[in-house]
Amino acid sequence: MPPETQMSRYDWNVGNLQHLSEQRTAPAPADFSASHARLQPRISDTPERYERIQYESLEPGCTLVNVYIKAKTNTIYHLEPNTSNDFLYLSYTQYERGIVLRHRGVSTEQYISGQKVCSFYNNLYGDESHLSAGTVARTRFFAFTREWLQEHLDTSQLPADSPLMRILQKQTEKVTINTGPFQSKLLEELDTLMDAGFRSPLFLLEFKKISYSLISNGLNVFLAPESVPANYPTHHQNGINRIADYLDEHFQKGFPGLSALADIGNMSITTMRRQFEQQIGYTPFSYFQHRQMNFATEQLQRKIPVKEVAHSLGIRNPANFTRLFRKYYGITPADMRKKMIMNDK
Numbered sequence: 084m085p086p087e088t089q090m091s092r093y094d095w096n097v098g099n100l101q102h103l104s105e106q107r108t109a110p111a112p113a114d115f116s117a118s119h120a121r122l123q124p125r126i127s128d129t130p131e132r133y134e135r136i137q138y139e140s141l142e143p144g145c146t147l148v149n150v151y152i153k154a155k156t157n158t159i160y161h162l163e164p165n166t167s168n169d170f171l172y173l174s175y176t177q178y179e180r181g182i183v184l185r186h187r188g189v190s191t192e193q194y195i196s197g198q199k200v201c202s203f204y205n206n207l208y209g210d211e212s213h214l215s216a217g218t219v220a221r222t223r224f225f226a227f228t229r230e231w232l233q234e235h236l237d238t239s240q241l242p243a244d245s246p247l248m249r250i251l252q253k254q255t256e257k258v259t260i261n262t263g264p265f266q267s268k269l270l271e272e273l274d275t276l277m278d279a280g281f282r283s284p285l286f287l288l289e290f291k292k293i294s295y296s297l298i299s300n301g302l303n304v305f306l307a308p309e310s311v312p313a314n315y316p317t318h319h320q321n322g323i324n325r326i327a328d329y330l331d332e333h334f335q336k337g338f339p340g341l342s343a344l345a346d347i348g349n350m351s352i353t354t355m356r357r358q359f360e361q362q363i364g365y366t367p368f369s370y371f372q373h374r375q376m377n378f379a380t381e382q383l384q385r386k387i388p389v390k391e392v393a394h395s396l397g398i399r400n401p402a403n404f405t406r407l408f409r410k411y412y413g414i415t416p417a418d419m420r421k422k423m424i425m426n427d428k
Contacts, residue, residue: 198261
């Protein structure tokens with residue numbers, strides 16, 4: 084790592100949510116599209132680095148901050164602890180090329196190219212991130228208030244010695260685990276959703292489903308970090324990828340059953356269910372249903388009749404399809420069509 088005198092330095096205050104007032108939304112119908120209009124990202128493109136930051140409110144008290152950074156020169160990001168707020172942060176990060184984090188001069192973490200990490204930390208945490216020229220970091224972190232978390236989490240039931248509780252009680256400032264393919268499909272879907280130039284009438288529903296799953300699954304990890312291995316066995320990764328690929332290709336033919344999926348992955352049903360949920364972020368059946376509903380949404384947006392969409396998924400009775408769609412998204416296909424018409428005006 085080059086001497087610090089040769090590195091550009093930036094104060095990193097994005098986690099304080101100071102820039103929310105700078106966000107602007109694209110023009111859209113006032114009575115509907117505020118829920119799915121694309122927020123304009125805040126972009127900095129200088130000779131030293133490219134930086135794209137986008138904010139999306141999940142609900143009052145909880146915000147997703149989606150960050151993409153590419154260092155063009157050797158760069159340091161300096162994060163100071165912030166005692167003016169009491170935010171908590173859950174982050175999912177992937178690095179291309181190496182990065183060194185120096186925790187306020189006390190300890191050093193070093194990550195290699197391709198490494199994926201999940202972190203949970205409070206407002207007392209501070210560090211310096213040393214990025215070599217060419218390093219790319221993509222971080223999706225949820226910043227939430229302590230009040231928001233207490234509304235959604237019964238802390239009285241948490242083990243007092245769990246990493247999650249130590250962060251909440253400020254006995255520890257940060258806990259990080261190496262995750263490998265942990266939650267890979269959910270993160271891919273979140274990235275696709277956030278990067279899309281157009282937001283469908285179902286954007287907010289999809290965003291909430293993905294975000295709540297990532298928050299819930301991530302916090303569960305910090306109750307028992309040993310439940311997620313630092314490195315998944317290659318044959319397990321390959322097996323789970325084969326199962327996901329099979330469901331991607333055959334979701335129109337009906338759910339094949341756990342036994343058949345375990346055979347495809349060459350593992351026991353118990354191992355397959357545990358590994359699939361950890362790596363993909365869904366149970367096998369919920370992933371199958373998710374692929375069906377994604378397909379249905381795409382077809383409805385192309386104005387394919389509901390009856391044809393239902394039949395293409397092997398559902399003979401359109402009323403049964405409507406019930407499934409409403410159970411998954413909270414609205415009927417007809418409601419979605421109305422929103423599409425409103426958005427086209």
